[in-house]
Amino acid sequence: MTPDFRIGGRLTVRRLGFGAMHLPTEAGPARDGAIAVARRAVELGVTLIDTAHLYGGGANEELLAEALHPYPDDLLITTKVGVARTGPGGEWRLDARPEILRDQVDQALRRLRVERIELLQLHRIDPETPLADQLGTLRELQRAGKIGLLGLSEVTVDELARARELAEIASVQNRYSVLDREHEPVVDACASAGIAFLPWRPVAPAAAGAAEVAAVAGEVGATPAQVALAWLLARSPVVLPIPGTGRIAHLEENVAAAGLGLSAEQLGRLDALG
Template sequence: MTAPKTFRIGGDLEVRRLGFGAMHLRPETAEDRATCIAVARRAVELGVTLIDTAHLYGWGANEDLLAEALHPYPADLVIATKVGIRHTTSGEGWRHAGEPADLRDQVDEALLRLRLDRIELLQLHRLDPGVPIADQLGALRDLRDEGKIGRIGLSEVTVAELAEARAVVDIASVQNRYNLLDREHEPVLKACEEAGIAFLPWRPAAAGTSGARSSQIAAIAQEVDATPTQVALAWLLAHSPAVLPIPGTSSVAHLEENVAAGAVQLTEDQYERLTK
């Protein structure tokens, strides 16, 4: 099976479908920081053109690190980030932050950290249940119209929430948990595919650790001379042209393994065995 190598987010922003999730780049020491910077730079060297980050990842530290590692950015590199969550010292350590004024502040803060004049893909990390969807998406629409945002995405939404958001503004991407062994959000993926919306699965490389399912993955990995992780990513790429996997790691070796999954070719039979 031959899957398309690229996707146009929002219909015009072309990226390679196999991207990189930067959430694991959270250094605690100077040595860790050097390794994390090396991983980010190696991703670009390997041809990755879509890197996903968020304010939540280290409360801005992840965005700072990417800017340190990669700025000035290559012309074809898209840094996608997320807003809509703030740090708190109580409870789970975070809270929803979808008030329009807060979203505007968060976007301005992200622009400063990433050293950008415009964020080409800005995603709402979570819908705030205490704020009308129209108000949240309306604020991002206004920021888009002002030129601070290029395209707007969502994360962890249902089909109904996606439809409600699209009634307010064009949605370019959706980021939900999804992988070969966890397809809870298949209806959302299908809705995205039908609408030409990019679907960025987080936790995309889950390949299982026991039972018949992981045995089947391991068997096919042996057949195609690849790792189980590569097979799981190759299945995602074959499953829908709208899927843009963003596997994350803090290891150069794992990064290289993940990116190499783009070259793994599954036969129709292997794809069907995995799908079943």
């Protein structure tokens, strides 16, 4: 397994990252624990952490800054924009109008305490706003120096292709795991183009095929979650899993999966689950 990947050809990260979505942000012991988890992730060598404006309306970004700023030189914190509390009753909805994107990027810069977001992802394509306006706005912010690289989340192969006609796309973040292969064609498209693929929910809950994952885990003396992550790392060099947790023990278990070797026969059995 290749341990590192260069996103966009220039941002080198360890391939097993961390998703910060599950970290509690409210004041008190839970927040203290969340800060400890984030710091432990960096101690363990994680260099890719994923967050989003949606996660607490920016509270998750503020938490990571409190825990980790000033950031190590090799740490990449990527965030996502394009979901806002602009529904009729103030509920969250897809909203990637230019003014929303500009405001959320500015908020992220302030909350993360950085001058540039090195990798900024569009959380979802907003069906009510022309894609050219969404990506055009992000490209303007890129030219202004507020964004480094651009990425997408939850897109199809066709949507990725259309987006690439409008902007250089460095990453895609879709739901994907050994037991959830809905976006298999997107993984293949990213692999062909050298685009980083960040699977969220990389350790799927119990589903058809879970028994086979557990069987392989028993053979190698690992947990099913570790086997699921090891399979993702073997799937393609462009795959960068971002498992999330609010517990240090679980974090340490996940990170250890990077050193787990699976045989060709075992990988074949897991491949067949798709």
